Amino acid sequence: MKIRVPATSANLGPGFDSCGIALSQYLTIDIGPETQKWQIKHQLGSNIPSDEKNLLIQTALDLAPNLTPHQITMTSDIPIARGLGSSSSVVVAGIELANRLGNLGMTPQKKVSYATKIEGHPDNVAPAICGDFVVASYNNNEVNFVKHTFPDCDVIAFIPNHELLTSESRAVLPKEMSYRDAVKASSIGNVMIAAVLNGNLPLAGKMMEKDILHESHRQHLVPHLKKIREFCKAYGGYGSFLSGAGPTVLVLTPPENTEKLVTALKAFDHEAEIDVLSVEKEGV
Numbered sequence: 001m002k003i004r005v006p007a008t009s010a011n012l013g014p015g016f017d018s019c020g021i022a023l024s025q026y027l028t029i030d031i032g033p034e035t036q037k038w039q040i041k042h043q044l045g046s047n048i049p050s051d052e053k054n055l056l057i058q059t060a061l062d063l064a065p066n067l068t069p070h071q072i073t074m075t076s077d078i079p080i081a082r083g084l085g086s087s088s089s090v091v092v093a094g095i096e097l098a099n100r101l102g103n104l105g106m107t108p109q110k111k112v113s114y115a116t117k118i119e120g121h122p123d124n125v126a127p128a129i130c131g132d133f134v135v136a137s138y139n140n141n142e143v144n145f146v147k148h149t150f151p152d153c154d155v156i157a158f159i160p161n162h163e164l165l166t167s168e169s170r171a172v173l174p175k176e177m178s179y180r181d182a183v184k185a186s187s188i189g190n191v192m193i194a195a196v197l198n199g200n201l202p203l204a205g206k207m208m209e210k211d212i213l214h215e216s217h218r219q220h221l222v223p224h225l226k227k228i229r230e231f232c233k234a235y236g237g238y239g240s241f242l243s244g245a246g247p248t249v250l251v252l253t254p255p256e257n258t259e260k261l262v263t264a265l266k267a268f269d270h271e272a273e274i275d276v277l278s279v280e281k282e283g284v
């Protein structure tokens with residue numbers, strides 16, 4: 001039995017802690033035979049536990065404490081601590097592991113609610129569970145969300161070769177903002193979402209670059225964002241945004257402009273990984 005969870009990109013600019021898309025990179029869990037103790041085979045680094053201390057098993061056992069141990073093979077092409085939902089993918093895989101082995105019959109709503117309580121915000125876990133484009137709110141312990149088709153486009157991921165921890169990237173955010181700015185932020189986000197729903201990527205991309213909730217406060221942690229935004233404009237991309245808490249930046253582009261943008265981004269930073277992805281329609 002296999003469980004496949006997509007990478008995700010949260011925020012899409014102004015949809016901070018609320019909007020996210022699933023992407024065509026995956027964490028895959030292969031469930032092998034029953035064993036005496038949980039055994040996780042992986043090549044994801046020596047600091048990632050290979051026993052029940054692994055986040056995958058911890059999440060599964062929190063949900064279903066009596067699960068029978070199995071041998072698990074875990075592979076992932078989602079880079080760690082780059083803003084592409086690597087830790088959310090493990091949490092979601094753990095929930096799905098418990099759901100399948102424990103026959104819990106969890107609905108997407110239950111999975112998203114459970115995962116959001118662990119992560120603290122739904123913008124990575126919801127698209128990892130549902131696929132495609134998800135808009136979600138998390139208030140008073142209640143998660144409400146809507147999944148919708150994201151318009152066709154290429155998604156260029158500019159992945160710097162250094163990590164940025166979400167905790168570090170959240171620590172620079174202000175504690176408060178003025179009522180006037182909150183109204184402005186909400187109107188920018190609303191138009192971005194409405195444009196996505198209408199399939200209007202030029203307008204959605206424009207609004208994605210107008211965020212005032214988090215990107216400006218994180219600018220000093222991700223100095224490459226400004227330059228990538230210039231390339232996006234010069235080579236016909238729809239728009240660019242910090243992927244989740246960064247440091248990855250995504251550029252949405254019509255496929256005919258992908259090559260020019262990739263060439264420019266490669267010349268800009270030889271050490272960054274540049275991947276051409278698409279929005280993944282399926283969740284876990």
Ligand code: HSE
Nearest residue numbers: 010016017166244245
């Ligand atoms: N919305 C979150 C943030 C996503 O930007 O901090 C990162 O997990």
